Amino acid sequence: EIVMTQSPGTLSMSPGERATLSCRASQSVDSNLAWFQQKAGQAPRLLIYDASTRATGIPARFSGSGSGTEFTLIISSLQSEDFAVYYCQHYINWSITFGQGTRLDIK
Amino acid sequence: QVQLVESGGDLVKPGGSLRLSCAASGFTFSDFYMSWFRQAPGKGLEWVSYIDIRGSSTNYADSVKGRFTISRDDGKNSLFLQMNSLRVEDTAVYYCAKGHTMTSPWGQGTLVTVSS
Numbered sequence: 448e449i450v451m452t453q454s455p456g457t458l459s460m461s462p463g464e465r466a467t468l469s470c471r472a473s474q475s476v477d478s479n480l481a482w483f484q485q486k487a488g489q490a491p492r493l494l495i496y497d498a499s500t501r502a503t504g505i506p507a508r509f510s511g512s513g514s515g516t517e518f519t520l521i522i523s524s525l526q527s528e529d530f531a532v533y534y535c536q537h538y539i540n541w542s543i544t545f546g547q548g549t550r551l552d553i554k
Numbered sequence: 555q556v557q558l559v560e561s562g563g564d565l566v567k568p569g570g571s572l573r574l575s576c577a578a579s580g581f582t583f584s585d586f587y588m589s590w591f592r593q594a595p596g597k598g599l600e601w602v603s604y605i606d607i608r609g610s611s612t613n614y615a616d617s618v619k620g621r622f623t624i625s626r627d628d629g630k631n632s633l634f635l636q637m638n639s640l641r642v643e644d645t646a647v648y649y650c651a652k653g654h655t656m657t658s659p660w661g662q663g664t665l666v667t668v669s670s
Contacts, residue, residue, distance in 0.1 A: 448616075481656065483599070490649055491591075491599060493658035502658055534599055538655040541613050543601035 453546035459554040466522040468549045470535035475515045479539040482520045486531045556580040558650050563664030570640050576633040576650030584628040587654035590635050592646035604654035640668045
């Protein structure tokens, strides 16, 4: 099983700042990587798929990059509605696993 | 718009069974793979299963293989998850989702509690 490791576990930032979230795979997943946002009491929402493609309706301040084993989600200028938990997820070899999540808190 | 509504969650004893349903609308259901995910209370996300178009191929997480069965009824735009031999560790909110790689959207989930 491919293990996804996200860092940091918690990120405390202020509105307007740039947030950088990382995700590492235990073996290459090529570009088969997605990012999800989950707010308290809500279902996850797809932000990015294929490592760098924004899903429909996702603001341009969200961007994804990387391939192989190292991936990054950048939120260029944090808005109040962006404070949530973020998960990376791979989908390769007929298997799907998630990272443990990064909680993005308001400082 | 695309809508997914799960139902069937309940309190069940260990060893028991439950069948979850997911009613889909707003898209051509028969054209898409469909998936189930779950989230234990206060924990992260876990993929459970997906089913291909026409239901001819399915795949399961090791944690549920042999106990859970995914199926679909394209005539009723519905997805199902039959859960047998339930364990305490199966307690979670179960979500259905459109797709199997690019999964979007997800439903709001239904809570399954396995406890004696």
